[in-house]
Amino acid sequence: MNSWRQPNLLRVAFFSYLITGLYLFMLPWHRDYIEQLCIYLGPSCCLLAILGRWLFIDIRAMVVIAMVSLAYLHQPPVTEVQSTLRQPITLEATVYSVTSYDDHLRLVLGDAESNDGMIIESLNEIRAISSNPQHQLSIGERIRGHGLLEKSGRWLSINKFSYISENEISWLPFHQLRQAVSDRLSTLFSGNELGIAKALILADKSSLDELMRSGYRNFGLLHLLAVSGMHFWLWNALLRRLLGYKLGRLRIPLLVIAALLAGFGPAVSRALGFIVVRDIAAISHRSFSALSLLSIVGMGELLLFENDHFGLGYLLSYTATIAIIVCSDKKNDSALIATMRCSWAAFFATMPLIFHLQSTIEFFSILFSPIFAIFTTARLFIILLSLPLPTQQIAQWLLESISTIELKLISYCDMLPGTPFVATTKSELLITLLTIFALLLATPNAIRRRSMRVCTILIALSCFFYQPTAKVGISMVNVGHGLGTVINGIHTSLGFDLGSQTLRGNRLVDGVYFSELRHNNWPVPNEFIFSHRDADHINGMPALQNRISVVELNHEQALSKTLAPWQVKVFRTRGGLNHTANDNGYAIDLRYAHYRIIVLGDQDGSALFELAQRIEAGPVDIMFSPHHGLSTDGLAMMIEHLRPNEMWVSCSIDNYPLPARPIAEHYGIPMFDTARQPLRYIFDVD
Template sequence: MARGGVWFFDPSSPEFPKRNAAWREFWRAPLVPVAGSATVGLLASRYLHVPPWVFWSAFAGGLILWWVARHGDRWRSRPPWGLWLAAAALAGVYHHLYREEYPADDIAAFATDTPQARRIRAWVLQEPVFRSAKASSLTHVQPLPTTSLLVRVASIETSAGWIPASGRARVTIEGHLEAIHAGDAVEIFGQLSLPPLPDNPGQTDWRGLYRDERITAVLRVRHSPATVTRWEAGRWQSWRGILGYLQQRGEAALRQHLAERQAGLAAALLLGETSALDHEEWDAYIRTGVVHVLAISGFHLTVLASWVWVLMRVAGWPSRSASLLVVGLVLFYTWLTGARPATVRAAAMMCAWCLAWGLRRPPWPANIFALAWLIVILVKPTDPFTIGCQISFLSVFVLIWAGGRWLAPRPPTPWERIRDLGRSPASRALRWCARKLAQLYLLSLLMTVALAPLLLYWKNVFSPAGVLLGPPVMFTSSLALISGFMTMLAAMLGDWAAYLPGRLTDFVLALTAWMVHQVDSWGQGVAYAPAPGILWLIGFYLILGVVVFAPSRRVVQGLAALLVWSLLGLIVTVQPRTSDELRVTFLAVGHGGCVVLETPDGRTLLYDVGSMSGPRIVSQIVAPYLWHRGIRRIDEVFLSHGDMDHFNGLPALLAYFSVGQVSWTPTFADRSTPGVQAVLEAIQRAGIATRVMAAGESLAAGDVQLHVLHPPPQGPIGTENTRSLTLLVQYAGQSIVLTGDLEGIGQEMVQRWLIPPVAVLMAPHHGGKTANAAGRTAQGELVPSPLGQWARPRLVVSCQRTNPTDHLRAAYPTAIIWDTGRCGAITVRVHTTGVTAEAFRTGEKIVVARPELPSVRRATPTPH
């Protein structure tokens, strides 16, 4: 039946299904189908790329259908399908307009994939974010501190002078930028380009992520912040400038009254100032599963609102006035901390709840839940596709409708009441605390299980330690929130007023950090794994929803189905990864090296793992690629030599993957450099077996043969490059040579081996001119390099950043030259039918060698 034009079932009518209270609540909530329809529209726009005219047509058709239903007696008692269709179409076209439509003078029209020197004038939209740089023994070139700006472009300088432009750009400046604030008009000179595309499978697509924020270009300012000039101060004319000022004042108060280590933690906890903590500190909270206490979320708003509500009620404020004050405070705090999806959700739900309380109306959780979802879409239609938004809504759903139903204490029986009266007050208090603690841990377990698939899908991480650590950290962080707000407020009165709350905040945050680092030091509270398949993920949450809404007598059966589904997913992921081809992938890690070999019998081997840009290439490139391939374990890592850009990622790799063995050259472990010593210590802590490899040794991985061509057990004299580990990989009659940084006398020694022509050769020393120089005849004519004449490759792969390759074409005139700087990751597949290669970024595909060619005959290398 229909009342007031809104469709819902009357529970007293015979057509209403006999369900439990949770299902009945969702069934009757009028905003739930509207929110579901809007979600369908978002999905259609994002993944099906439905054109706008289809959405506009569906919107008009939906309104017509709804109008007919409203004015026709025959259709009055039916669901408002037209209204739901209009909602889906409106959400779809809104998402398309927000993410895909830009004016003709957008800054992206002046940018390309290749950075170009440009000068722009723009308004600063957010306070500059400064990130300090931490020195590391595993980084060859120490990183510089950076300042990040989000700007709205006003004009750009071209050959014709200054012309108008629009759009938003992300500016990264090397150094500490001072005296620039949100609202200021600035002129910036730097390298302008489009946001980067991923160079490797599994890598983050920054262009897509920036597009979700309507950021269409990036500007890199190198070496000096002096190239940023302020034209006009606009801090006090911009609400963003005022917001930044309030944040800075709050952070200054925290740094004044707290120890330095706790001040950064407090700034992240209270103000959402994520740059206050370094990457290692953030990683510790991620590994222990309690990062939600730092990322501003509904938890923070709930603590703040509850604290203010209690204070107001104790002070004698009427409930209606107190609820309105809480609404205003929640909205202000949401605005102050940047209106993230989780806080927008929490603010919408909390405001709706307070308004219902103040207006003496019964709150309707399902309707409020759907309203919050619609408000998040309205604020930013791309937010529902972020991990923060999805985890926030899933957590609330599980907390209210699963935890509230399954963990609610049953009413005591008369006999239990009588028995409880016979206990002492202390005994009753202890029993009450024990029950509450048990409920908290059960709720922590329920939330961990419910969120685990989503965290695996987005972050490839599962943190069972969060079950143990969650309740105490939530308690201490709640105290820190309250005392921290009191510290910032009291600081306005004077240092004397902020002393006591500051001491309490410092102590509680120190206790929180101690608990987190203690659990993190165990090393067993986190597991990394490939992401589950999207179909399995959808199935898991569909079953979970059915379990939540199922009648009480069916809950056990539903949980059993959920367990079976989880076991099926686990069985699929742990199945041996076998194939009939050898897959060799040269990852694009900049100036460095990492080659992944996946053998037909399911083994995974790595040849080098390092980069000049530092160890973070493991978390940004190597680990995402391995998870993308479904790899959980690395059987062996080969380190070619002791240069930092070839091994500095190994300690980080050991944190993410189980590694069976690490092999290196005879002189690697003898080096006394800090980087080598750090790697040796990491290997020793992990208890991983090691071995030394020298020329003449051969290894077998199923049908794949690996022959060590260099270095010999002793020497040669020279730099580490002359002793670079050189491997000849053979499978199905085809050969691939991995050279590392081989050069000088090392190349001469390798060329003494007799091998058949190879299909693929790694250009030594990242394709450098010295290691890949073409020869010359007596008449001065260019001839192939000695290495090229020895290997006779069909494809030469250069692992570099963006260096020229003309000299490689002269050194290997009969080979195809690919470099990872241009092509991205290069994947070579070796099969009985031949050798193929594919470039990830450019999409190029070629056949390198075929069985009928003379170059594919199988032979064991022999010295001469």
């Protein structure tokens, strides 16, 4: 035991934490008693590891158990679609940044204290939008204001924000530096180039062009448009060459300033930590392997930062970096082969996690990552030189030229199949096996390389041609306040609405909709029927159309829709004299064997009365409660006409208590909602 050196022990601890985190992310475990056990088990094992040499206990085993416990405690809780909090708030806060637009101000506030009893915890910054600015604000100024607080996921923002100054200003040098650089970038650049410059220097992605963001996302390159570890390796390389030997000591301080400008986020602190530790090891003439240095940085991050620092970004970053280190072969590879090997390793190391998260595979990122990284390097170099120099027109023209080349390349490559490859019907086990063999093939000392190639090709072919058995069924996806329904047949599927008031389009499609389809091994519907055109029923369609070709069925196509083995009958609903857009849409009568399901949108009142005159009477197995369970006009009549065995509601926790629930209880009908989990009805086809 005494022969174990600390770097090796740190490596054991770090890899235990990382492997456990990967396992828990892919197969989450959530048991209250396990959490309580880990709270006591982790510190106890750390203490036993410290006393191990005197108690004759295997230190490595204690360290492994302690890190496994810590990884479990760091595991993010399973949360379905987050509630969107909206409430008036009055607070005092300090101004961190100010961005002026033609019709409003966008503020970033910190050190916030609520004056109406609401406690704002674990959030360093709040975004605020003010349409009627009172006076010119200064960084560090203390203000009192009120507005409408909104929370979506982890972000807080305040809309309709009005404020007054408290005539108190704090000295915040780093925030003032960020503001000065932001103002300088606004002077130098405009349009899309300004958005890219702010994203690369200040980690502010709010002004990025949506077309470019969408193109990067389709090729799995979105990380190149944000401050990441790769950017700091580029900064480090650029500063080494620009500063030379005599000014080399300024490199680390300048990197620290760059990290502070970028907000010192997790990816930035990770890359900066590795560079600093590597330089310290070189100065002290200590020889550490790259994996040992990475373990030191990873364990240091665990000690220095809070729990919300660890999640998918931590796992992706370290997994990709470890794969690059293990697969690199600097002695034998040319610069081109070394670059492609690193891209191969990073892609396959992160592929199972990305697939598990959003059910897409971006194979083209292997080739395009090095190409687009060249554009990123050029942009960073231009921005770095333009900050102190009067090169406004030249810098703007150069960045516009790069963007033009990029957009043309994206438009040409977007015609290629599989950009991205949506794989909701693929086996997660085969994807993981493909990752393992592809990484083993890329290692410098791969055993039996020809056999490894054959195995990798066979597994890849199996991934694409083997599809797990999918059963016929219907699913109401958990989209919060909105509606997303999938009806799966033997060979194809049909979508009914895809929208959410709670989730944005890309998060709705990639993180929720595709995840539900992959859970059921169902294909993505390429045909849709919409109940009506409200945003909470269709806002996911642009993001879906960016992934696959989608056909919206018109009236005649919808009425004649076939979806074996389902019998599909579509009704066009019509409202009365004072009808709304909710009343003019579609409803579906689904039948299979002796099962019957009625799918409704937001119809109520006269639209439901009119529909009841045309649709066959019950009983039915499932009836969708119209208008997210919020409307009761005509509901009792519809229940008496259809006599459902159960009712489904697509809603969020914000919609509680549901007005429709007492009516369902009056008729003795159980009502299920999607506020916490999706609803599924699966059939065995004879």
